[in-house]
Amino acid sequence: MSPTVEKLYLALRERDVTSLYALLHPDFEGHVAPGMPCGVGGAHHGRDAMILGVWGEVAGHFDTAPYPETSQQTTDGTIVVTGHYRGTARATGRDYAAEFTHLWRLSNDRVSWLHQYTDTAKWHEALATAP
Template sequence: MASTAARTNLEIVQEMYSAFNDGDVETVLGHMDPDIEWTEPEGSRYAGTYRGPDAITEHVFAPVMEDMEPFAAVPERYVDGGDTIVVLGTDRGTVRSSGESLEAPFAHVCDFRDGRLVKFVDYTDTAAWQQAIGA
């Protein structure tokens, strides 16, 4: 018999990272609130705050996938705060244009409301990104 229990925000975040790293961006976008606020750090090639899944795809996901192949955001630890999940991990990839490797630690703060991701803030080693991409 299938469980009718609601999934926890931690389970949703884990599914999102797994899906993203498998190239299933649609699953990731499907967990986002239509008015999600997504922030990439200053000093990053993708810096800015974007609203909505379309803006995130255009300004973050698509450019990262254009710049890197392969690319993965590899979670190493989850801190479950209920409606706020903090994910600690490492971005790993290879820059398409140069073959340069990237390995940059990150902390992602994921805020949920009613099982939907409403806010995401990326804290990462922007110097490592700049060194790898050359920007």
């Protein structure tokens, strides 16, 4: 895995906003899985949109972090990382684990692009109250 992407996962786990700003390119573009809770699915342009509007919003509802397990770099430079998000929904106290695949691109040693795929059903199950 690229050292930059490794640092990004560490910053996400540690909720280190200063490092996230330093690691993301100013023109960052993120694509979050449709159906994600908290209304964060879809395209997000710029560091603030991703850090505050996605990761910050999710952190308000989940105590969660991504844990990468495999990494490959494609011939065009895209970094493909698979792993699991693990955490707890704050409102219900329910633990969850949701698989993910992240596609990352770098520009000038900063993360410039992300496309996230995840099992959104696991996120929603953790938020659901018992019948």
